[in-house]
Amino acid sequence: MENTQSYWLASTPETDYPGLASDITVDVAVLGGGLAGLSIAWLLKQEGLRVAVVEANRICQGVSGHTTAKITSQHDLVYAELDQVFGRERARQYADANEAALKLIGETIKTQGIDCDYEEKAAYVFTEQDQYVAQIEKEGRIAAELGLPAQADPEPGLPFPVKAALRFDKQAQFHPRKYALALARTIPGAGCALYEQSPVVGLEEGKIITITTKGGPTIRADVGVLATHFPCHDGGGLYFSRMYAERSYVLGVRAESPLPAGMYISAEQPGRSLRTQGTPEGDLLLVGGEHHRTGTGKEWPHYQKLEDYARDHFKVAHIPYRWSAQDYTSADKIPYIGYLKKGKDNLFVATGFRKWGMTTSAVAAMLIRDLIVWGSNPWQDVYSPQRGMGLKAAGKTAGMNVEVAAELITGKLAKAGPSKSGEAWVESRRGKKIGYYRDPQGEIHRVDLTCTHLGCEVAWNSAEKTWDCPCHGSRFTPDGEIISGPALKPLGRDIDPDIV
Numbered sequence: 001m002e003n004t005q006s007y008w009l010a011s012t013p014e015t016d017y018p019g020l021a022s023d024i025t026v027d028v029a030v031l032g033g034g035l036a037g038l039s040i041a042w043l044l045k046q047e048g049l050r051v052a053v054v055e056a057n058r059i060c061q062g063v064s065g066h067t068t069a070k071i072t073s074q075h076d077l078v079y080a081e082l083d084q085v086f087g088r089e090r091a092r093q094y095a096d097a098n099e100a101a102l103k104l105i106g107e108t109i110k111t112q113g114i115d116c117d118y119e120e121k122a123a124y125v126f127t128e129q130d131q132y133v134a135q136i137e138k139e140g141r142i143a144a145e146l147g148l149p150a151q152a153d154p155e156p157g158l159p160f161p162v163k164a165a166l167r168f169d170k171q172a173q174f175h176p177r178k179y180a181l182a183l184a185r186t187i188p189g190a191g192c193a194l195y196e197q198s199p200v201v202g203l204e205e206g207k208i209i210t211i212t213t214k215g216g217p218t219i220r221a222d223v224g225v226l227a228t229h230f231p232c233h234d235g236g237g238l239y240f241s242r243m244y245a246e247r248s249y250v251l252g253v254r255a256e257s258p259l260p261a262g263m264y265i266s267a268e269q270p271g272r273s274l275r276t277q278g279t280p281e282g283d284l285l286l287v288g289g290e291h292h293r294t295g296t297g298k299e300w301p302h303y304q305k306l307e308d309y310a311r312d313h314f315k316v317a318h319i320p321y322r323w324s325a326q327d328y329t330s331a332d333k334i335p336y337i338g339y340l341k342k343g344k345d346n347l348f349v350a351t352g353f354r355k356w357g358m359t360t361s362a363v364a365a366m367l368i369r370d371l372i373v374w375g376s377n378p379w380q381d382v383y384s385p386q387r388g389m390g391l392k393a394a395g396k397t398a399g400m401n402v403e404v405a406a407e408l409i410t411g412k413l414a415k416a417g418p419s420k421s422g423e424a425w426v427e428s429r430r431g432k433k434i435g436y437y438r439d440p441q442g443e444i445h446r447v448d449l450t451c452t453h454l455g456c457e458v459a460w461n462s463a464e465k466t467w468d469c470p471c472h473g474s475r476f477t478p479d480g481e482i483i484s485g486p487a488l489k490p491l492g493r494d495i496d497p498d499i500v
């Protein structure tokens with residue numbers, strides 16, 4: 001089995017910002033140092049606010065370090081649905097927000113002189129099947145009516161035939177870590193700071209927000225912004241019942257055949273995403289897709305399916321990079337950006353980006369800045385975490401909760417026998433599910449499989465060698481340490497020797 005490695009991480013240095021060592025007081029505490037948190041902090045600092053970014057691990061190593069980094073207002077097929085479910089005004093807000101995000105990123109790169117492989121390109125949604133043609137045509141019609149730069153293009157420049165394609169002009173792509181690390185460098189100074197390896201373990205609401213990090217140091221802030229991908233504090237907002245996590249995969253391919261010039265996503269499900277990335281060794285073709293609910297325990301075959309697709313459509317020489325990550329989707333597909341809950345005007349959230357977090361991070365930065373500084377923003381209704389849902393979306397939430405409840409009650413893993421080095425297995429002992437992993441040195445790592453967030457049963461991810469929770473996407477190392485929340489505590493390791 002081959003290793004997994006993100007090109008974005010492999011081609012940039014690791015950061016080394018200090019941890020939070022003592023209590024501090026700031027105007028705004030931004031929790032999470034991914035693209036969302038860094039973009040929000042960058043705009044707030046320009047307003048003269050004292051901002052602290054606090055990151056659990058190292059910045060931009062989470063989803064933002066494992067993305068495909070297309071910067072586009074074309075979010076597969078979404079505008080016809082938004083127009084139908086929420087009406088013209090809200091669909092227009094969504095379109096305007098994403099076009100403004102594209103502009104903000106482009107201008108930031110220009111004014112700050114950021115060297116991040118930024119390229120303006122067209123973005124296409126295409127299909128190889130007749131059944132999606134009408135959907136693409138409708139999407140194009142509505143997108144153009146909303147003022148987006150959208151038009152049908154029967155020849156999108158792919159080296160295989162398509163049945164239909166919709167082109168959005170003046171979209172872009174970049175190297176997400178080169179961009180994010182440059183934003184991060186602008187944050188320390190003038191009363192602002194960036195702390196790494198300082199996981200937030202508690203948040204107390206009030207006129208002053210008090211944030212506790214692991215080991216004890218606290219941040220006192222007038223305003224708190226939760227940009228931890230999944231909010232690490234729920235505060236009664238019930239975010240765990242309103243979003244689901246989906247994993248998705250990317251291959252970095254060296255190909256001998258000509259590569260397409262634009263950025264592409266297929267209308268078919270599971271989708272396929274294509275773009276190129278310039279590297280010192282020549283262009284790398286990124287082939288993405290194969291999304292599925294997190295924690296199914298069958299991750300490795302998804303890489304294989306992507307590889308089969310790449311080999312069917314391009315002359316593949318070799319595949320030096322493979323990576324995967326997960327993103328959250330809300331029931332109505334629109335991210336939650338704004339006040340964490342009603343009546344609480346000093347606590348904000350940005351989550352549920354549905355794999356479109358490059359523009360959405362910039363949308364979050366502008367929207368949250370405006371709410372903090374001026375109290376309103378033109379797109380606040382469509383992104384409001386307190387918005388009402390269409391009937392279809394409400395039904396979907398109910399469906400999501402039934403699935404989660406099933407995980408909570410039963411778990412999905414069957415008992416399996418001891419396995420080889422590099423593999424994991426599960427045993428049931430006196431009603432408790434115990435997970436075992438035998439590492440390449442033969443040492444066995446044992447954890448209680450009950451997720452410390454809300455008690456679902458985690459499942460083994462054979463591709464990444466992690467325990468993943470199917471309910472809300474928490475992920476843990478073989479030793480049970482947290483890789484990503486919402487869980488704030490490691491998996492139990494203190495297992496009664498009598499039951500092992």
Ligand SMILES: Cc1cc2nc3c(=O)[nH]c(=O)nc-3n(C[C@H](O)[C@H](O)[C@H](O)COP(=O)(O)OP(=O)(O)OC[C@H]3O[C@@H](n4cnc5c(N)ncnc54)[C@H](O)[C@@H]3O)c2cc1C
Pocket residue numbers: 031032033034035036037054055056057058059060061062063064065066067068069070071072198199200201227228229232247248249250288324325326327350351353354355356357358359360361484485
């Ligand atoms: C395979 C894949 C491909 C994608 N492709 C695209 C694309 O082409 N275009 C696009 O627009 N979007 C794309 N996306 C989506 C995009 O990458 C994400 O939406 C975006 O990166 C999310 O950014 P974030 O800052 O919210 O999360 P992250 O980058 O995960 O950052 C959150 C940070 O919060 C930290 N954190 C978590 N808990 C705590 C805590 N308790 N205390 C302190 N810090 C904490 C984490 O360590 C992490 O660094 C893709 C996603 C995937 C999975």
Ligand code: FES
Pocket residue numbers: 240451452453454455456469470471472473474485486487
């Ligand atoms: S129960 Fe919520 S992430 Fe596991």
